[in-house]
Amino acid sequence: MKGIKRLAQHLDISIGTVSRALNGKPDVNEETRKRVLDAAAKLGYAPNQAGRSLRRGTTNAIGFMIETNEETEANSDNFFLGVIAGLTGALLRHNLDLVVLPCSVNEDPHDYLQRIVARRLVDAVIISATQREDRRIDLLKAAHVPFIALGRTGGPDEHAWIDLDFEGVAHEAVARLVARGHKQIAVAIPDTDINLGYVFRDAFIDALARHGLTVDPSFIIRARSSEHGGYTIGNAILAMEDRPTAVVLVYEMMAIGLYRRLNEAGLTPGQDLAIVGFREGPQSQFLSPALTCFRMSLRDLGIGLAEGLLATMPDYADLYPAGPMHKLWPMELVEGESDGMVIDR
Amino acid sequence: MKGIKRLAQHLDISIGTVSRALNGKPDVNEETRKRVLDAAAKLGYAPNQAGRSLRRGTTNAIGFMIETNEETEANSDNFFLGVIAGLTGALLRHNLDLVVLPCSVNEDPHDYLQRIVARRLVDAVIISATQREDRRIDLLKAAHVPFIALGRTGGPDEHAWIDLDFEGVAHEAVARLVARGHKQIAVAIPDTDINLGYVFRDAFIDALARHGLTVDPSFIIRARSSEHGGYTIGNAILAMEDRPTAVVLVYEMMAIGLYRRLNEAGLTPGQDLAIVGFREGPQSQFLSPALTCFRMSLRDLGIGLAEGLLATMPDYADLYPAGPMHKLWPMELVEGESDGMVIDR
Numbered sequence: 001m002k003g004i005k006r007l008a009q010h011l012d013i014s015i016g017t018v019s020r021a022l023n024g025k026p027d028v029n030e031e032t033r034k035r036v037l038d039a040a041a042k043l044g045y046a047p048n049q050a051g052r053s054l055r056r057g058t059t060n061a062i063g064f065m066i067e068t069n070e071e072t073e074a075n076s077d078n079f080f081l082g083v084i085a086g087l088t089g090a091l092l093r094h095n096l097d098l099v100v101l102p103c104s105v106n107e108d109p110h111d112y113l114q115r116i117v118a119r120r121l122v123d124a125v126i127i128s129a130t131q132r133e134d135r136r137i138d139l140l141k142a143a144h145v146p147f148i149a150l151g152r153t154g155g156p157d158e159h160a161w162i163d164l165d166f167e168g169v170a171h172e173a174v175a176r177l178v179a180r181g182h183k184q185i186a187v188a189i190p191d192t193d194i195n196l197g198y199v200f201r202d203a204f205i206d207a208l209a210r211h212g213l214t215v216d217p218s219f220i221i222r223a224r225s226s227e228h229g230g231y232t233i234g235n236a237i238l239a240m241e242d243r244p245t246a247v248v249l250v251y252e253m254m255a256i257g258l259y260r261r262l263n264e265a266g267l268t269p270g271q272d273l274a275i276v277g278f279r280e281g282p283q284s285q286f287l288s289p290a291l292t293c294f295r296m297s298l299r300d301l302g303i304g305l306a307e308g309l310l311a312t313m314p315d316y317a318d319l320y321p322a323g324p325m326h327k328l329w330p331m332e333l334v335e336g337e338s339d340g341m342v343i344d345r
Numbered sequence: 346m347k348g349i350k351r352l353a354q355h356l357d358i359s360i361g362t363v364s365r366a367l368n369g370k371p372d373v374n375e376e377t378r379k380r381v382l383d384a385a386a387k388l389g390y391a392p393n394q395a396g397r398s399l400r401r402g403t404t405n406a407i408g409f410m411i412e413t414n415e416e417t418e419a420n421s422d423n424f425f426l427g428v429i430a431g432l433t434g435a436l437l438r439h440n441l442d443l444v445v446l447p448c449s450v451n452e453d454p455h456d457y458l459q460r461i462v463a464r465r466l467v468d469a470v471i472i473s474a475t476q477r478e479d480r481r482i483d484l485l486k487a488a489h490v491p492f493i494a495l496g497r498t499g500g501p502d503e504h505a506w507i508d509l510d511f512e513g514v515a516h517e518a519v520a521r522l523v524a525r526g527h528k529q530i531a532v533a534i535p536d537t538d539i540n541l542g543y544v545f546r547d548a549f550i551d552a553l554a555r556h557g558l559t560v561d562p563s564f565i566i567r568a569r570s571s572e573h574g575g576y577t578i579g580n581a582i583l584a585m586e587d588r589p590t591a592v593v594l595v596y597e598m599m600a601i602g603l604y605r606r607l608n609e610a611g612l613t614p615g616q617d618l619a620i621v622g623f624r625e626g627p628q629s630q631f632l633s634p635a636l637t638c639f640r641m642s643l644r645d646l647g648i649g650l651a652e653g654l655l656a657t658m659p660d661y662a663d664l665y666p667a668g669p670m671h672k673l674w675p676m677e678l679v680e681g682e683s684d685g686m687v688i689d690r
Binding site: 034060100227 | 367404405408442449463464487605627
């Protein structure tokens with residue numbers, strides 16, 4: 001194992017150039033960078049603290065913390081893979097590598113991130129699955145680790161964040177259903193403390209209010225964010241004496257289980273119950289009738305997150321002068337047939 | 346930002362204890378570890394090279410390199426999330442964190458890994474999607490980075506690896522189909538240079554030979570490993586003058602597109618064409634007729650990979666005395682109705 005000095009000697013290149021090549025600086029030509037990386041790998045280079053400690057953060061790695069739980073395992077949710085593709089591309093502009101930090105459901109997210117931060121595995125972090133009260137925010141602020149959140153919290157949220165436009169989705173979904181005569185509209189939200197459940201519920205209630213409607217508390221259905229959760233939503237609705245005529249889902253995988261449960265009961269989505277799904281996923285096209293849902297580019301969201309994060313990092317902030325962002329990510333309606341029915345008024 | 350010495354002073358704990366706590370050694374009690382990690386995060390601790398360079402590899406991070414491409418993004422493949430869950434749990438026994446290293450399809454996997462190795466982001470690596478000739482193996486050997494491969498290569502493969510039992514699947518699938526009178530059996534494999542395509546093709550030909558059958562070269566169908574790939578397999582089969590009566594798929598998502606193409610042509614899986622899928626996935630249960638496929642525990646595979654990797658790491662090898670492994674991971678038949686038809690002999 002060699003330090004940077006011996007690596008420079010071996011290559012007959014200046015220490016400064018070797019350092020810039022290793023740290024992905026743009027002023028090193030591609031051929032030199034390849035030579036340096038090749039030699040570093042072959043000779044077993046170990047980063048020298050003298051270089052590392054000059055300023056905070058020189059791993060050139062950006063962490064993307066995701067939670068892995070029974071649901072993400074059993075499910076087939078392509079959300080993170082799509083976002084990762086966008087993130088990777090945008091970070092590579094600056095020779096930064098994305099590393100995904102999977103936090104198991106068995107571990108407290110705060111304690112997990114605390115260990116990652118203490119070990120200095122990454123220069124900056126993207127957190128996701130924000131909770132209503134999310135102690136990770138305070139941790140990252142106190143440790144002066146640049147970060148952006150995918151998702152709002154219940155707090156003031158002065159830090160950089162991007163979140164899906166749950167309000168826009170709730171308003172558009174409710175407006176469509178009301179226009180077709182629905183007054184008994186239910187909403188399905190996660191049964192966890194993830195903040196998006198609160199945001200979507202509040203947006204839904206607000207959307208109903210705009211049309212002079214109030215929500216029956218039993219129509220706010222909590223379920224797991226999974227196909228199975230959708231099945232239990234079906235159970236809940238079928239068990240009601242006074243059933244809703246429509247339901248708005250906050251998670252696309254729920255639609256699959258809900259369709260299945262309705263089919264088992266001899267009911268047809270879009271005829272016996274209007275359904276508006278959430279994000280258009282690869283499954284949507286295989287559902288019959290086609291699911292009314294909302295489209296977004298996961299890759300663009302990844303690029304947006306990367307740029308928002310870079311704006312918070314001292315070394316890159318100049319290149320992203322718009323600065324730390326607070327952004328609601330728009331989603332575009334995809335009309336299907338799952339909410340086609342019209343209710344007699 | 347503090348070094349380890351100032352961190353120890355602040356906590357009034359010995360430098361050795363702080364170091365062991367930061368490096369996840371088991372001989373530090375939980376309360377002390379929490380105090381140390383808490384202080385390291387709050388005070389902005391930076392690892393001291395004096396400690397880091399004592400021996401190779403003290404990031405306490407294990408890398409899991411996966412390839413992200415158009416297919417993994419557009420698809421809904423839960424394979425990696427399941428494996429990650431198993432890996433994370435097994436590595437946490439030793440206070441090691443898993444970081445996922447997503448290599449974009451736009452980058453050469455060897456060059457990507459070379460950069461990761463040069464930057465010493467991780468202590469050891471799990472590689473996946475092994476190619477027939479995989480230069481990453483030589484790179485990791487030359488750099489003395491402990492590793493295990495998920496997947497064989499076309500080479501001698503003396504290093505540690507775990508691969509799915511493609512041979513077992515091919516033999517069981519062919520035996521089932523032959524027992525039902527099929528002689529015209531096709532196989533679908535990826536259209537890339539990933540090694541599993543070669544392994545599965547060879548196992549398939551070998552399985553046919555055991556029953557005295559030979560393969561029609563046009564029955565070896567190459568397609569993308571995706572739902573869309575399954576659709577093109579359907580196109581290919583429908584265009585044949587002398588069609589196969591059965592097809593064995595190497596990727597479960599292919600079944601979805603193939604079902605769709607057959608349905609569009611007015612044909613029924615399991616009646617007009619026998620289909621044996623590959624791995625049982627969340628989608629399988631939503632296919633009608635139910636897909637005959639093979640079951641495995643992704644979590645157990647993740648645990649197996651972690652243990653196989655730990656056996657190659659000097660610090661942990663003693664705890665995993667079985668040593669580096671070469672293992673074919675078994676898969677268990679799940680009988681569906683997609684291969685129910687019997688051919689008149």
